[in-house]
Each structure stands twice: as structure tokens, then as C-alpha cells.
Amino acid sequence: MKRFGVLILLFSTAGIVTLAAQTKRIFTNPRPEPHFKTLFPNAVGFSAFGGTPLHYKVYGEDPKANPAAPPIGFIFWTTDVVPNERGYHGAIHFLVGMDTKGVIQNVVLDYNSEPYGYFSLDPPPFVAQFKNKSIRDPFRVGGDIAAVSRASITIASAARALRDSTRIMAKTFLTPDQVK
């Protein structure tokens, strides 16, 4: 009984400490720049990380040469836009590139701690299916999203994260007519 009480105490302490830490931003890879080429191969400039939700703006023209150049897209972490979304074990860190027409350019899986991530999320075919995907699609696993494996909790969370984060970004920075 005493043994059990000690275990409970240990778990509660660890839980409280971690809960307190949740109020901060989910820590992501601090140097995502190498992925930018994958997301927007034709971009020439990127803004600093900022805004609400946190994101990088992507430019087709050098913003120093033409300060009025509009962004051609956005790069953001799904963990910043939908911080409450979690898979089987924690948030899955996707870096997403979306253009100003609400079309996902590409998705990079930067980090996950899913027990079954190694055969569900990690293999390239999963993120590859989001390339050039419109955010108006239903994002239904088993429908327009192939599950790739039976790690259902993991895959469902990934699909939700990508669907909801891209739509929230569109609603914040774009207008309905821009997104076909």
C-alpha cells in the first residue's frame, strides 16, 4: 500500500510539472530553414518568425528589392496553430507550406514520438499525399487520406492537425474567394 502511495505521489508530481509546462509554446526544431526549400522550391525570401498564429511569410520577390511584394505563401508548425491536437503520445510536429490559394505545397514531418510512427508517419508515402492538396478537401482517413497503416490514433491525429491548422491559417490570413 505504501509502495503504491509513493508511486501515486511520483506520478502526480511529474504530471503537475508537465501540465504547468503546457502553457508555454510546444518546443519545435529551432532551425527549420533547411526544410523551406522542400516546401517552396521557388521562393526567394522568407520573413522572420512571428505573428498570431506564429508563421513565416514566403516571398516570390526579394522583399528588400520590393518591400510591397505580397507573400506567395505561409510556412508554419501545426503545433503552433493547433496546440491541443495530440496523437498517441504527444503532438506530431509537421512543418507545412501553404500558398495564398489554400493549396498545401508540401508537408515535412520534423518530429514525432508516436510508438508506431516508424511504420505509419515516418515512411514518405504519408506526407507525400498532402502535396498540392486543397484545404477544402474533407481530409477523411480512409477517404481522401490513405491511412498507410493501422496506427489509427496516430494517423487520425495527423490528418486532423493538417486539416485544422491549414484552415485556421486560411481563415486568419486569406479570404474565402482566394481559396477555391
Place this chain on the structure above:
Amino acid sequence: MGLALSAVEGQPAADPWGFAEVAVETWAEILRPQSLDLALLVAFLALAVVSFMRKSVPLKLVTFAFAIGYMGFAKSYLISITNIFSALDWNWPVPKYNLAWYLFFGFTVVSTVLWGRLYCGRICAYGALTQALDVMLPARWRFEVPKAIEKRASFIKFGLLAALLGYYLLTHDLLIYQYVEPFWMFGMFGTTIMWSMLVVLLAVTVVVRNVYCRFLCPVGAALGLMSYLTVFKIKRWSECNTCKMCQKTCQWGAIEGPRILVTECVRCDDCERLYADTAKCPHWRIIEYNEKKVRVFTLQPVR
């Protein structure tokens, strides 16, 4: 925890975005895709509990079949050391989208507090597999572990549990589960090393029955510790102080004279069926002798 898809306050009634899903999900929309899952899980858990309550061997075997086939291969619903790691991280799946998982986890905790390691004995797909193997394989292939080794070996799982918790707190390496549990086998994805280790484990299990569950499973160790809270314990009588029939029958090393070792007992009910048997259990035979002066009992071979 609602995910409001609209970032704009005071949105007009008609959503100008018109995305495929509605802006805020109703409970019906959240529940409908999960309803089949939930129904099947409830049905399986009911089957397991009924098989336990009725102390029925045929129902127990049916439970094993569904545990292996449905809970194991179809759904991979198993409690893993990763769930204990998640408890340390306070890091579990989103509840509203994973109700079946929470029901499964909740049932495991509640049933352990009520009855002990019932999860290990009836629900766990691997536990069902190892017990099904024990039923199907010849009894003469069994290697009876000497008592002295058996008692000490059962502590290995506690050491393993402690080591894994410490390891995880230091490294956050979730993937260590691949080398300390066989439950991934039901997902059918593994590296060559993992499959090789599994083959060795299964080969040993052929002769030392239930070897993983008894000596090596860290989840079993954790549930075993929780089993100190068991509400509905196995009944014992004064005759149990000297009779050793149940102790010799128990395949899990969970009986020591009058005492049931709750960390080892998985409620397989071999002993409960034995002591309910009025022809075999000395408790009943002695009562019958005192009432009717009949012979106490003819010596029966123990299984």
C-alpha cells in the same frame, strides 16, 4: 477542448468558408465514426467479464480467441509500457476522438482494482495468446520451474519496470518498448531484431508456460502493484493452510499455502473452480464427512 475552426469572433450565421466539415462539431458528429468501435469493445469486455463471473472454461477460451483476433490483430488495443510513459508525461490521446481507447484504459484500471490482474488473464491479447498456447500444447512439454527460482524470477518484472521508468525519465526514448514487449507483434510491423527476439520468446514459452507474463512484463508488474488494492479477493479457508491442491494446480506460482500472491495472480480461476468443486476441495469434503461420516476424499491426481 473544443477546436473552434473560426478564428473570427462574431461570425455571421452562414459560414462563408463552407469547408466540408461544419465549424463546430456536435457530439453526434464526434460519436458517429467511433460508434462501431465502442460497441464492439463493450461487447468484448462484457464477454470477458461474463466468462470470469461464471468461471466458465469454454467462455474463457472464446474470450481468448476474440482477445487475440479482435483486440490484438484487428485493433491492437493493448496496454503497453508506452502508456505508463505517457502517464509520466501527462501526454495521452485527445479524449473526444479516442473514446474507445479511454474506455479500454479505464476498464483496465477499474478491473485491476476490483479483481487484480484480470487484464492479464483475459483481456491482453498476448496474455490470451500465451494461455491459449498452454491449452493447445501438450502438458508433458511443460518445464516446471523450481520453486526457488520461480519466486525470485517473478521479481525480474519489477526490476524491469523500475529500470524502464528511470530510463524513460532520463532519455524520453519511447522506442525502448520494441525490445521489452512483444505487443507490437499484433501490428505486424517490426525490425529483424524484434522478430528474432520474439521467436526466441515464443520458443521459451513452449516449455516455460506464460514466461513473459509471469517474469518479464513491466505492465504486468505495474498492474500487479495496483492489485494490492484488490476489492474482490479469492476466497480462502482454514483448510488452505495445509492443503496444497490449488497451489500445485496454479500455473502462475500465485499461491503460497493460504496466501494468494496478488502480483502473480491473473484470475485464471483454475483454483476458484477447484475449490468450488465439492468433490475435490477438502473444505467441502470435511464438511460432508462431519455431516454424514463419509470418507474424506479419494486421492485424485492433480492436473
